Amino acid sequence: MGRKGEATKAAIRKAALGLFVQRGFKDVTMKDVCEATGLSRGGLYMHYGSTGQIFADIINEMMSGLKDEVAVKLEQGMSATVILDELLARYQSEMLDRSGSLGLAFYEYYSGIPLSDDNAMLKQYYISKEMLRTLIEYGIDSGEFKRVNVNAVVDLLLFSYQGVRMLSSIMPLDDDDIPMGMIREIRGWIVKS
Numbered sequence: 001m002g003r004k005g006e007a008t009k010a011a012i013r014k015a016a017l018g019l020f021v022q023r024g025f026k027d028v029t030m031k032d033v034c035e036a037t038g039l040s041r042g043g044l045y046m047h048y049g050s051t052g053q054i055f056a057d058i059i060n061e062m063m064s065g066l067k068d069e070v071a072v073k074l075e076q077g078m079s080a081t082v083i084l085d086e087l088l089a090r091y092q093s094e095m096l097d098r099s100g101s102l103g104l105a106f107y108e109y110y111s112g113i114p115l116s117d118d119n120a121m122l123k124q125y126y127i128s129k130e131m132l133r134t135l136i137e138y139g140i141d142s143g144e145f146k147r148v149n150v151n152a153v154v155d156l157l158l159f160s161y162q163g164v165r166m167l168s169s170i171m172p173l174d175d176d177d178i179p180m181g182m183i184r185e186i187r188g189w190i191v192k193s
Contacts (some may be wrong), residue, residue, distance in 0.1 A: 005047065007042075008039075008047055009047050009048070009057070011037060012033065012047055012054060013058050013061065015033060015037045016033050016051070016054045016055070016058065017029065017058055017102075018036070019032055019036055020055060020058070020102055020105040021032065021105070022098060023105075024104040024105045024108050025055060025104075025105040025108035025109040026108045027049070027059070028038045028051050028105075029051065030044060030045075030048075030050070030051060032098065033048075033054065034050065036077045042191055053110050053115035054111065058102075059102075059106075059124060060124070063124045063127055066128075066131070067092075067127055067128075067130075067131045069132075069133070070087065071134075072085060072140055074134065074135065078145065079122060079135075079142075080135060080139030080142050080145060081139065081145075083135060083143075084135060084136075084139065084187070084190065085187070087094055087132075088134070088183050088186070089145065091157075091161050092179050092180060092183045094161075094163065094165060095104055095178075095179035102189065103167070106165075106166065107164070107166055128158055129151075129154050129155070130156060130157065131156050132154040132158070133150050133151070136148070136150050136153065136154065136190060137150060139190065139191075140173060143192070145190050145192060146189070146190060146191070146192055146193060148189060148190060153186070153190060156186065158184055160186070164178060164179055164182070173192060
């Protein structure tokens with residue numbers, strides 16, 4: 001696909017992202033995406049065959065960008081604590097941003113897909129887990145982080161983050177006690193004083 005085709009796909013993903021944030025996954029149709037992008041149905045279907053394909057591409061794009069960003073910082077030899085703090089700040093910001101949450105859309109989309117090794121959410125979980133595991137091991141090796149059960153800390157972080165993102169879209173949360181408190185505690189378990 002040429003540059004123009006990639007630019008059109010990027011515009012489709014951007015418009016659809018706004019719709020998924022506002023409505024969740026199940027309430028967004030291809031007609032809605034056509035209206036949001038100004039494309040005809042034929043024009044949209046040249047690039048995507050379903051809202052599921054669009055959503056999967058949005059999630060893959062988000063996750064691969066974060067993984068690549070952390071990998072570059074590790075290769076540059078940045079402080080593990082600085083990288084972790086940036087990542088935790090991003091997670092905290094996303095947990096507090098109820099208007100930009102894909103939590104409901106995530107739940108709706110992935111609850112309708114059979115659990116298998118080919119499940120995109122499961123793949124993203126493994127990508128995120130590997131990225132965080134690599135970061136924490138890097139920090140342990142550099143002496144910045146405590147020796148922790150890496151897999152347990154990574155799972156705690158990932159499931160806490162996703163749980164708050166999903167629940168914050170359907171119920172009020174105390175910002176100080178929940179997202180900020182969780183981030184402080186998780187950081188305290190990892191980083192040496």
